[in-house]
Amino acid sequence: MEKIKLSQLASKLTKPYTPIEVCNIDDYHCYLSLLQGEYPFHKHDGDEFFLVIEGETEIDLEGESITLGKHEGLLVPKGVVHRPNSKRRTIALIFESKALASHWVEG
Amino acid sequence: MEKIKLSQLASKLTKPYTPIEVCNIDDYHCYLSLLQGEYPFHKHDGDEFFLVIEGETEIDLEGESITLGKHEGLLVPKGVVHRPNSKRRTIALIFESKALASHWVEG
Numbered sequence: 001m002e003k004i005k006l007s008q009l010a011s012k013l014t015k016p017y018t019p020i021e022v023c024n025i026d027d028y029h030c031y032l033s034l035l036q037g038e039y040p041f042h043k044h045d046g047d048e049f050f051l052v053i054e055g056e057t058e059i060d061l062e063g064e065s066i067t068l069g070k071h072e073g074l075l076v077p078k079g080v081v082h083r084p085n086s087k088r089r090t091i092a093l094i095f096e097s098k099a100l101a102s103h104w105v106e107g
Numbered sequence: 108m109e110k111i112k113l114s115q116l117a118s119k120l121t122k123p124y125t126p127i128e129v130c131n132i133d134d135y136h137c138y139l140s141l142l143q144g145e146y147p148f149h150k151h152d153g154d155e156f157f158l159v160i161e162g163e164t165e166i167d168l169e170g171e172s173i174t175l176g177k178h179e180g181l182l183v184p185k186g187v188v189h190r191p192n193s194k195r196r197t198i199a200l201i202f203e204s205k206a207l208a209s210h211w212v213e214g
Contacts, residue, residue, distance in 0.1 A: 001168060001187075006158075006178040023182040025154045025202050028135055047132045051113075051200075053178065061108060071113040071160065075130040080108075093158075095132050095202060 006032060006053055010091045017084075019094065027098050035086040041105040042083065046097045048076045055090030059083070068092075081105050113139060113160055117198045124191075126201065134205050142193040148212040149190065153204045155183045162197030166190070175199075188212050 009020050013034035022030040035057045050059060051073040058065045059074050060083050066074055076082045084092070116127050120141035129137040142164045157166060158180040165172045166181050167190050173181055183189050191199070 001171070001173060001181065001183075003173050003175055004158075004180040004182070006180070022180065023156055025135070025156045025182065026185075026204060028132070028202070030156060030202065049130055049132045049137060051111075064108070066108060066110050068110055073111040073113070073129065074108065075111070075132065076108075078133075095135070095137065097133060 006091075006093075010034075010054065013091065022093065024098070025095075028095060029098050030093060030095050033092055033094055035084040035090040035092055036088065038085045039083045041081055042102045043079055043081045043105060044076075044096070044100050044102055046078050046100045048100070049095040050074050050076065050084070051093040051095075053091045053093055055086065055088055057084050057086035057090040057092065060085045113198075113200075117141075117161065120198065129200065131205070132202075135202060136205050137200060137202050140199055140201055142191040142197040142199050143195065145192045146190045148188050149209045150186055150188045150212060151183075151203070151207050151209055153185050153207045155207070156202040157181050157183065157191070158200040158202075160198045160200055162193065162195055164191050164193035164197040164199065167192045 016036040019031040019033040123143040126138040126140040
């Protein structure tokens with residue numbers, strides 16, 4: 001069995017919002033993503049959990065923004081419109097169902 | 108919506124192997140646990156993902172031990188006998204199904 005080194009995976013992240021899979025937990029994904037710049041507003045048909053490993057990002061919601069630093073997380077419940085919006089290189093773990101569908105929303 | 112601060116939750120962890128819930132992602136748990144000392148050998152009917160946030164632990168398997176340091180993780184697949192075994196205060200995130208059942212195994 002092989003251990004997973006987040007720093008090794010993070011060093012491969014060069015393109016924003018192009019996640020690398022960390023592992024599958026049954027039918028759930030854990031992936032690592034480089035958040036940098038504004039992602040489009042969207043919502044999902046399931047919950048999504050963000051956990052910042054390195055850097056700092058805003059998670060913009062309708063009417064508020066939440067700043068997440070290292071080892072801070074946010075559970076974005078099913079149906080809630082959101083977008084990551086990061087001014088600098090930020091590495092986050094994301095947990096969600098493999099079957100998760102996204103719906104884009106005009107910003 | 109409230110952000111989750113792992114350091115704040117970790118400061119509440121005083122008793123080994125008595126996890127605190129971080130959040131639910133649909134029907135999955137994310138919790139934070141203090142790994143310290145030997146936990147009994149066991150296996151689950153689903154996958155379990157360990158991610159060390161602070162400290163260092165062994166995950167003992169049948170015939171091998173894997174050392175996990177900060178930001179290192181291990182996916183323990185369904186049915187695999189394992190136990191955390193940590194000589195010092197180690198904080199880990201754990202992801203698993205809420206419906207996960209454990210089966211104890213003689214060490």
